[in-house]
Amino acid sequence: MSDIERIKVPTMAEMMAAGEIPEILFWVGCAGSFDDRAKKITKAIVKILHNAGVKFAVLGAEESCTGDPAKRAGNEFNFQMQAMMNIQVLDGYEIKKIVTGCPHCFNTLKNEYPELGGNYEVIHHTQLIQDLIKSEKLTLKGGGGFKGKKITFHDPCYLGRANDVYEAPRSAMEKLDAELVEMKRCKQNGLCCGAGGAQMFKEAEKGDKEINVERTGDAIDTQANIIATGCPFCNTMMTDGVKHFEKEAEVKVMDVAELIASAADL
Amino acid sequence: MGISNIIFIILFIGAVVWFAFNVKKIISNIQLGRKVDRSDNTGLRWKTMIKVALGQSKMTARPVAGLLHIVVYAGFVIINLEMLEIVIDGISGSHRVFEPLLGGLYSAFINVFELLALGVLIGCVIFFIRRNILRIPRFHKAEMKTWPKSDANIILVIEILLMTAFLTMNAADTNTSGNFLVSSGLKGFLPIDENSLYLIERSCWWFHILGVLGFLNYLPYSKHFHILLAFPATYYSNLLPKGQFTNMHAVTNEVKLMFDPNADPYAAAPEPDPNAEVVRFGAKEVNDLTWKNLMDSYSCTECGRCSSECPANQTGKLLSPRKIMMDTRDRLEEFGANKGVDDGKSLLHDYITTEELRACTTCNACTQACPINLDPLSIIMEMRRYLIMEESNAPQEWNGMATNIENNGAPWQFAQADRLNWATEE
Numbered sequence: 001m002s003d004i005e006r007i008k009v010p011t012m013a014e015m016m017a018a019g020e021i022p023e024i025l026f027w028v029g030c031a032g033s034f035d036d037r038a039k040k041i042t043k044a045i046v047k048i049l050h051n052a053g054v055k056f057a058v059l060g061a062e063e064s065c066t067g068d069p070a071k072r073a074g075n076e077f078n079f080q081m082q083a084m085m086n087i088q089v090l091d092g093y094e095i096k097k098i099v100t101g102c103p104h105c106f107n108t109l110k111n112e113y114p115e116l117g118g119n120y121e122v123i124h125h126t127q128l129i130q131d132l133i134k135s136e137k138l139t140l141k142g143g144g145g146f147k148g149k150k151i152t153f154h155d156p157c158y159l160g161r162a163n164d165v166y167e168a169p170r171s172a173m174e175k176l177d178a179e180l181v182e183m184k185r186c187k188q189n190g191l192c193c194g195a196g197g198a199q200m201f202k203e204a205e206k207g208d209k210e211i212n213v214e215r216t217g218d219a220i221d222t223q224a225n226i227i228a229t230g231c232p233f234c235n236t237m238m239t240d241g242v243k244h245f246e247k248e249a250e251v252k253v254m255d256v257a258e259l260i261a262s263a264a265d266l
Numbered sequence: 267m268g269i270s271n272i273i274f275i276i277l278f279i280g281a282v283v284w285f286a287f288n289v290k291k292i293i294s295n296i297q298l299g300r301k302v303d304r305s306d307n308t309g310l311r312w313k314t315m316i317k318v319a320l321g322q323s324k325m326t327a328r329p330v331a332g333l334l335h336i337v338v339y340a341g342f343v344i345i346n347l348e349m350l351e352i353v354i355d356g357i358s359g360s361h362r363v364f365e366p367l368l369g370g371l372y373s374a375f376i377n378v379f380e381l382l383a384l385g386v387l388i389g390c391v392i393f394f395i396r397r398n399i400l401r402i403p404r405f406h407k408a409e410m411k412t413w414p415k416s417d418a419n420i421i422l423v424i425e426i427l428l429m430t431a432f433l434t435m436n437a438a439d440t441n442t443s444g445n446f447l448v449s450s451g452l453k454g455f456l457p458i459d460e461n462s463l464y465l466i467e468r469s470c471w472w473f474h475i476l477g478v479l480g481f482l483n484y485l486p487y488s489k490h491f492h493i494l495l496a497f498p499a500t501y502y503s504n505l506l507p508k509g510q511f512t513n514m515h516a517v518t519n520e521v522k523l524m525f526d527p528n529a530d531p532y533a534a535a536p537e538p539d540p541n542a543e544v545v546r547f548g549a550k551e552v553n554d555l556t557w558k559n560l561m562d563s564y565s566c567t568e569c570g571r572c573s574s575e576c577p578a579n580q581t582g583k584l585l586s587p588r589k590i591m592m593d594t595r596d597r598l599e600e601f602g603a604n605k606g607v608d609d610g611k612s613l614l615h616d617y618i619t620t621e622e623l624r625a626c627t628t629c630n631a632c633t634q635a636c637p638i639n640l641d642p643l644s645i646i647m648e649m650r651r652y653l654i655m656e657e658s659n660a661p662q663e664w665n666g667m668a669t670n671i672e673n674n675g676a677p678w679q680f681a682q683a684d685r686l687n688w689a690t691e692e
Binding site: 214 | 327508510511513518524525547575580584621627628647649652653654660661668675676677682683685686687688689691
């Protein structure tokens with residue numbers, strides 16, 4: 001049963017009509033909006049926001065691709081058109097603070113929109129979760145039934161190396177009563193899942209191995225039961241990697257938001 | 267002043283002039299690059315240079331190679347102080363000019379130099395073994411055949427010979443009261459008659475100084491030029507978050523015009539600014555890259571840490587960030603030598619292929635791995651821009667993705683109106 005229906009997800013348009021201003025805009029992203037697996041992460045983030053009493057809103061049908069994959073592919077026109085349209089929408093609602101469900105949206109909004117006139121405080125959802133736990137707005141019940149479980153965190157490139165966010169996801173998961181184990185390549189030295197640079201949207205170039213298989217191998221080597229990540233694209237790549245090794249029964253790929261939402265019994 | 271001093275002075279001046287000439291050529295090649303402003307934030311820039319270049323902070327990410335490199339680097343830099351004495355002796359005909367001036371301190375200095383020389387010697391021998399006998403994989407990738415392979419070995423052999431000559435020279439020197447730490451151990455291997463020793467000492471002295479001058483002039487032809495360029499390369503590092511890719515201002519102007527409701531679509535094109543650079547979107551040729559990209563290419567010492575961390579390279583794709591740097595440098599040398607005459611070639615396609623560029627995941631593993639903060643990724647990105655915006659050269663799936671983004675605001679073919687469906691569906 002999905003309890004998301006009990007949570008009303010307000011749009012900016014509705015908020016504005018009601019004369020209200022949200023604390024934070026939740027930027028869902030394309031994967032979070034349309035990909036069936038990623039939608040579950042979106043819902044987990046919504047549950048966390050709701051439960052912690054954060055006054056938030058989404059753009060809904062007014063949200064559009066940030067332009068990240070276009071820019072990484074080299075299509076700057078496509079990117080800037082998207083950016084300018086999004087900035088008009090965001091500025092129209094006088095948005096000050098944004099939380100994203102995706103490191104690619106996070107990076108683009110945070111680093112690449114300012115030069116085009118869009119200036120916002122942008123955080124990634126793992127940073128928000130860390131803050132909510134720290135400020136005790138979000139409390140985990142016990143540790144969420146992760147006893148005896150091993151979790152390993154795969155650093156998304158656009159969260160980690162691109163923006164030096166390594167601690168937030170780890171510290172958010174500290175409260176879980178699971179054992180956090182690191183892969184041999186982690187943090188600054190983490191290996192890409194293979195999806196970045198718009199690779200997600202095309203066939204890989206010719207090689208002798210798939211990158212996601214190489215990376216999932218690292219994760220499986222840790223004997224972890226759960227591969228945690230903070231990016232819907234990493235999630236897809238790692239899930240496919242687990243399938244490649246036929247380990248679906250033993251190893252689950254979960255977003256940090258899903259782990260926390262489940263531990264908080266939301 | 268004897269004939270040998272005159273020969274020395276001529277050789278010394280010749281070596282310095284030739285070196286300066288080659289350095290000037292490299293500088294003017296670097297200046298072929300596009301403008302990029304890295305004059306900001308001088309405090310942080312000095313700090314970065316001191317930490318990363320002088321302090322070798324990123325080298326130790328791989329402890330064995332890192333520590334050995336620090337030994338060789340420190341030794342090489344400090345032993346060069348001894349060059350001052352050698353040059354004065356060479357010009358004036360004196361012998362160990364500082365010995366009477368420094369007294370007991372002199373032995374201490376030479377002892378330190380000898381210990382460092384021994385360190386450099388051992389370090390280089392281990393490097394040679396790692397490269398040629400242990401065959402560390404990153405030294406044997408596709409781009410490390412022919413010249414790059416010989417270049418690395420030539421450098422190591424020269425350093426080994428120079429250090430050996432320096433120590434043998436000290437061991438054979440009967441005109442010093444010093445009995446130095448390392449070289450005294452070599453005396454047993456040398457003949458004892460004064461004449462032979464004198465001959466050995468003079469030969470080593472000449473071999474050493476000519477070797478140093480020769481090595482100096484080898485640098486501009488070699489990857490080893492990094493010993494100089496590592497400093498400006500780190501000083502002018504990209505200080506922005508690694509995820510922030512450059513904004514293309516030429517595109518911004520056009521996009522803004524499209525968004526401007528007051529823009530007159532039938533207006534005559536504005537008078538072109540005669541001083542404006544003719545800009546291409548992205549990079550096809552070396553002079554489409556920034557001067558920092560070009561400086562990076564001369565700073566790269568082909569260690570291959572970038573490629574060994576690159577996810578594409580590790581999974582057998584054609585892309586190797588090190589090759590991107592090497593190709594940029596090789597083409598720049600050629601392009602500079604052409605002096606504006608079109609040779610029908612370009613960096614893109616003739617050196618770097620589409621397949622290499624398409625394999626990049628933009629993960630920044632290469633820029634993280636580089637011990638001197640070089641940035642192969644920005645070269646890759648500029649060339650990707652050229653492929654798409656100037657050649658309309660994209661894989662079919664990327665064309666579909668771009669169309670979807672334009673039409674329905676997502677890389678997939680879903681209607682923008684459905685973006686909130688997740689909130690109400692089971």
